[in-house]
Amino acid sequence: MNITEAQFERAIYSFWDFQQALSALTFLLEDCDFDAKYSKVELRRFRCYESTLIISMARPFETTRKGTTIGLRALGITLSRDQKALVDKVLELRRKIVAHSAEEKMHFRVSTFSINDMGVNFPHFQFNEGLHFDEKELRELECFLRVVRSQMGTFFYKVAQEQPDMLARYKEPSSLSGSD
Numbered sequence: 622m623n624i625t626e627a628q629f630e631r632a633i634y635s636f637w638d639f640q641q642a643l644s645a646l647t648f649l650l651e652d653c654d655f656d657a658k659y660s661k662v663e664l665r666r667f668r669c670y671e672s673t674l675i676i677s678m679a680r681p682f683e684t685t686r687k688g689t690t691i692g693l694r695a696l697g698i699t700l701s702r703d704q705k706a707l708v709d710k711v712l713e714l715r716r717k718i719v720a721h722s723a724e725e726k727m728h729f730r731v732s733t734f735s736i737n738d739m740g741v742n743f744p745h746f747q748f749n750e751g752l753h754f755d756e757k758e759l760r761e762l763e764c765f766l767r768v769v770r771s772q773m774g775t776f777f778y779k780v781a782q783e784q785p786d787m788l789a790r791y792k793e794p795s796s797l798s799g800s801d
Contacts, residue, residue, distance in 0.1 A: 624695040627687065630792065635681035635691045636773050642678035643766040645670045646759060655756045664750040671752050672719050678766065679715035682708060693769075696776045704765055707758075714753050 624632070649670035659667070681691040693700065700708065729749070733742040754762065780787055 624692065625689075627689040628692045628695055629787065631681070631685070631689045631691050632696055632773065632776070636770065636777070638677045638680045639766055639770050639773070642674045643763070643770065645673035645677060646763055646766065649674065650759060650763065653752075661750050667752060668750060671754065674762070675711055675715050675719045675753070678708075678711050678762070679720075682712055683715075696773060698769065698772045698776070703761075707761055707765055710758075711762075718753070 649667055652670075653667050684690050730747040732745050732747075734745055735742050752759075777788070
């Protein structure tokens with residue numbers, strides 16, 4: 622096996638990240654009828670599912686503070702061009718919109734309205750409440766996550782057969798302060 626200890630631990634946690642992403646996606650697909658009209662509050666709930674999907678799915682592909690990434694090739698997993706494009710879109714959304722607020726990606730409208738004859742104006746904010754992915758793309762993400770989890774499961778099964786001691790571990794955070 623051509624994988625570092627840091628990559629191996631990252632792969633273990635990434636297995637969970639991909640499950641989190643798949644769960645958020647499942648909740649979204651179960652609750653959302655893409656032909657229906659929804660209130661802003663309902664749309665925000667869907668956006669919360671989608672944001673969790675994006676953050677959880679992107680996490681394995683981002684480099685940690687210590688410089689580790691998942692290294693799918695080290696697990697025997699190769700992405701197709703379409704899969705790579707899907708991952709790139711998720712990463713772009715995470716980096717520019719979901720986890721950060723890049724000015725060039727901001728989308729809003731602000732106006733004022735008067736509530737009485739005394740000239741009192743109130744601000745009115747409108748934001749894009751829609752999803753970043755359409756139903757077809759979400760189905761592609763679902764397929765991708767299932768395939769990658771299956772391939773990772775195959776990798777870990779092989780490790781369990783050949784080097785079971787590698788999977789005998791318990792890891793807990795060194796601190797909760799985030800100062801590591």
